[in-house]
Amino acid sequence: MANAFEKREFVQGVSLRVSDADFYDGLRAVVDYRGDCKILLKDGSEAEGYIFNFTKLCVDLIPVDSEQRKSFLISNIAEIIFSGADAAAGKSWEDWMKRKAAQKSHQAASSDAASHA
Amino acid sequence: MSVPVSQMWTVASYVIKQKLMGRKRYPLVLMLEPLFRCNLSCAGCGKIQYPDHILKKVLSADQCLAAADECGAPIVSIPGGEPLLHPEMPQLVEGLVARKKYIYLCTNAILLKSKIDQYKATKYLTFSVHMDGLQEEHDEAVCRDGTYAKAIEGIKEALKRGFRVTTNTTLFDGAKSERVREFFDEMMKLGVEGMMVSPGYSYSKAPDQNHFLKRQKTFKLFREIFFNGKKSWRFNQSPLFIEYLAGSRHFECTPWGNPTYNIFGWQKPCYLLQDGYVKTFNELLETTNWDNYGRKSGNPACQDCMVHCGHEPTAVDYTFGTAKGFWGTVKATLSGPKIHAPDSPIFPFMSKPKNFVSEYEQSENSEKVMKNG
Numbered sequence: 001m002a003n004a005f006e007k008r009e010f011v012q013g014v015s016l017r018v019s020d021a022d023f024y025d026g027l028r029a030v031v032d033y034r035g036d037c038k039i040l041l042k043d044g045s046e047a048e049g050y051i052f053n054f055t056k057l058c059v060d061l062i063p064v065d066s067e068q069r070k071s072f073l074i075s076n077i078a079e080i081i082f083s084g085a086d087a088a089a090g091k092s093w094e095d096w097m098k099r100k101a102a103q104k105s106h107q108a109a110s111s112d113a114a115s116h117a
Numbered sequence: 118m119s120v121p122v123s124q125m126w127t128v129a130s131y132v133i134k135q136k137l138m139g140r141k142r143y144p145l146v147l148m149l150e151p152l153f154r155c156n157l158s159c160a161g162c163g164k165i166q167y168p169d170h171i172l173k174k175v176l177s178a179d180q181c182l183a184a185a186d187e188c189g190a191p192i193v194s195i196p197g198g199e200p201l202l203h204p205e206m207p208q209l210v211e212g213l214v215a216r217k218k219y220i221y222l223c224t225n226a227i228l229l230k231s232k233i234d235q236y237k238a239t240k241y242l243t244f245s246v247h248m249d250g251l252q253e254e255h256d257e258a259v260c261r262d263g264t265y266a267k268a269i270e271g272i273k274e275a276l277k278r279g280f281r282v283t284t285n286t287t288l289f290d291g292a293k294s295e296r297v298r299e300f301f302d303e304m305m306k307l308g309v310e311g312m313m314v315s316p317g318y319s320y321s322k323a324p325d326q327n328h329f330l331k332r333q334k335t336f337k338l339f340r341e342i343f344f345n346g347k348k349s350w351r352f353n354q355s356p357l358f359i360e361y362l363a364g365s366r367h368f369e370c371t372p373w374g375n376p377t378y379n380i381f382g383w384q385k386p387c388y389l390l391q392d393g394y395v396k397t398f399n400e401l402l403e404t405t406n407w408d409n410y411g412r413k414s415g416n417p418a419c420q421d422c423m424v425h426c427g428h429e430p431t432a433v434d435y436t437f438g439t440a441k442g443f444w445g446t447v448k449a450t451l452s453g454p455k456i457h458a459p460d461s462p463i464f465p466f467m468s469k470p471k472n473f474v475s476e477y478e479q480s481e482n483s484e485k486v487m488k489n490g
Contacts, residue, residue, distance in 0.1 A: 088166035
């Protein structure tokens with residue numbers, strides 16, 4: 001659980017409990033997260049999918065395996081797990097630029113080699 | 118300005134009607150996102166990073182038409198994702214044309230040539246082709262080589278068949294004004310009807326966070342581009358919006374001007390921010406705390422945003438809602454937008470933004486007050 005001085009990073013694998021002090025910050029992070037989450041309910045049942053919305057009362061989810069969107073009362077939720085991979089992670093502009101630079105230098109090296117052959 | 122007279126008339130009469138009806142908030146352009154799936158993965162785009170099962174979802178043509186009817190805006194812009202990947206896009210376009218909506222189908226044009234037989238040329242349909250500059254800049258922005266050439270091929274084919282074609286350009290930090298001017302010349306040579314240009318918005322989900330423009334840089338770049346701009350350049354947007362981008366005048370944001378509907382519902386508050394979803398357009402208008410958005414609100418997410426989806430509706434409202442705005446538009450249309458020299462120290466007056474308290478903090482504070490009596 002996060003203390004008052006540090007903010008948690010909500011990444012794949014992190015779990016958010018209703019009793020956590022940063023639960024509402026976590027909910028904000030849940031709808032910002034571009035991966036699936038798993039909701040564990042107090043009655044022991046669970047649902048997994050993309051959480052796209054929350055209000056003071058409930059959380060809205062599009063299940064992984066169904067077209068039927070579902071709403072869950074926050075009062076019935078025990079825990080939310082950031083279960084799926086974050087689709088927004090790891091594809092940076094810098095990576096693209098690095099690949100471009102490598103490609104250009106490879107092309108330059110190849111044409112140098114060809115002209116010397 | 119290159120917008121056809123019939124479209125201008127439709128927009129003008131619509132805005133005047135809203136004013137006469139006393140509607141304080143009315144939509145101008147429906148941003149309809151029928152899918153998020155795309156055949157590109159651009160570094161500046163925050164729209165397509167979703168799990169696979171979300172990317173596979175689409176709004177049906179009927180759902181889209183119902184949203185267009187509910188919203189009532191005279192213009193429908195269809196971004197995405199890549200709309201040409203949508204299996205019912207021709208039916209959707211046909212339905213919107215039947216409703217006399219002016220459609221901007223926003224495409225990267227990779228599939229334009231192969232799918233163009235599915236569409237009929239009409240004044241209501243415009244292919245708005247995503248072009249972020251000349252070949253080098255465009256291919257770099259969309260993170261795939263060869264895309265520029267493919268888009269040019271698509272544009273030529275669409276023009277040959279009599280379609281309306283415009284270009285839509287997003288400029289990021291590092292854009293070179295001379296290259297942008299060359300790009301404008303090139304697009305005019307191709308024969309597109311007009312161009313649209315806007316600074317990029319820093320989506321928190323866009324992989325490229327370091328290349329978005331801040332306000333002062335935006336003024337400088339747009340002054341460099343438009344100072345002594347060529348008469349031959351045609352733009353498919355309000356000339357007052359161009360003056361705003363170049364810091365010749367100031368507009369606040371009209372976040373309800375371009376409401377967004379997608380697979381999640383009506384998006385609060387605008388095309389760029391995702392502060393929740395509601396089921397109906399009326400609910401969007403009535404339950405969004407509009408005071409929390411726009412530069413004036415102090416909302417940190419809005420401070421550097423100058424994107425057209427929020428500020429062009431302000432320009433259009435100003436044009437058709439005030440004599441001064443109308444005269445300014447006429448003047449800018451006839452003699453070109455008023456642009457200060459790039460090194461000019463003149464900037465528009467902007468009131469100080471409010472101290473922003475988020476909705477969550479507001480409700481938390483009121484709960485604390487209630488608890489403490």
